Amino acid sequence: MAIHHLRRDYVFGSLSLRDLPIDPWQLFESWFQQLQETELPSWFELNAMTLSTSSVQNATVQNAAEQNAAGPSSRIVLLKHIDSGGFTFFTNYESEKGQQIALQPRVALHFFWPIFDRQVRVEGLAEKTSAEVSDAYFAARPRSSQLGAIASPQSQPIDDEAKLEQTVRDLERQFEGRSIPRPENWGGYRVVPDMFEFWQGKPSRLHDRFQYRKNELTSSWSVTRLAP
Numbered sequence: 139m140a141i142h143h144l145r146r147d148y149v150f151g152s153l154s155l156r157d158l159p160i161d162p163w164q165l166f167e168s169w170f171q172q173l174q175e176t177e178l179p180s181w182f183e184l185n186a187m188t189l190s191t192s193s194v195q196n197a198t199v200q201n202a203a204e205q206n207a208a209g210p211s212s213r214i215v216l217l218k219h220i221d222s223g224g225f226t227f228f229t230n231y232e233s234e235k236g237q238q239i240a241l242q243p244r245v246a247l248h249f250f251w252p253i254f255d256r257q258v259r260v261e262g263l264a265e266k267t268s269a270e271v272s273d274a275y276f277a278a279r280p281r282s283s284q285l286g287a288i289a290s291p292q293s294q295p296i297d298d299e300a301k302l303e304q305t306v307r308d309l310e311r312q313f314e315g316r317s318i319p320r321p322e323n324w325g326g327y328r329v330v331p332d333m334f335e336f337w338q339g340k341p342s343r344l345h346d347r348f349q350y351r352k353n354e355l356t357s358s359w360s361v362t363r364l365a366p
Contacts, residue, residue: 151254184251187217189212189245191238192238193209223330230290262330277320286306288309289306
């Protein structure tokens with residue numbers, strides 16, 4: 139079948155303005171809770187989210203390769219905590235995303251939940267979590283994940299897999315019988331949102347889309363219906 143013939147109708151539900159809460163966090167948490175209470179396929183990671191970052195465009199960029207390096211970048215990361223302060227994930231601060239966030243802290247998140255024909259877009263500022271938050275999460279990780287975080291120069295070129303695996307074995311011997319400290323270049327980011335967009339798929343591509351924007355002066359949210 140040709141790609142342009144691939145399609146399905148969305149029939150799970152709908153959204154209406156009169157049913158929306160004043161605070162978008164309430165709707166997000168309601169949708170996320172519904173996912174948690176649903177029997178999902180074992181491969182489906184309900185806390186997976188796309189993180190999009192970008193570098194600051196530089197007027198001195200000379201060629202296409204440099205221009206491409208300065209553009210947007212997306213990848214899947216795992217959401218590890220939600221509260222009214224934001225969405226928290228953890229990573230290597232020296233990775234590509236870490237370097238881009240350092241230059242341009244405004245980021246976008248995207249959640250895709252096809253089981254309910256839903257998407258959520260989020261935009262906001264990424265800020266590092268406290269060392270205490272990062273320490274607590276690192277200590278709760280499996281030991282193999284702790285070692286991997288230290289061993290991997292994330293986003294950097296490496297010669298081959300064997301050297302990385304040898305580094306992990308060397309670290310296992312180094313920390314045998316001891317707790318593994320969190321490396322300083324690894325920790326959390328909290329994305330503090332000022333925009334939410336909720337998308338509910340509907341038949342005939344007449345989807346429901348509602349966008350919340352935060353008023354920074356009053357901390358209140360306004361909501362607008364968008365055309366599908």
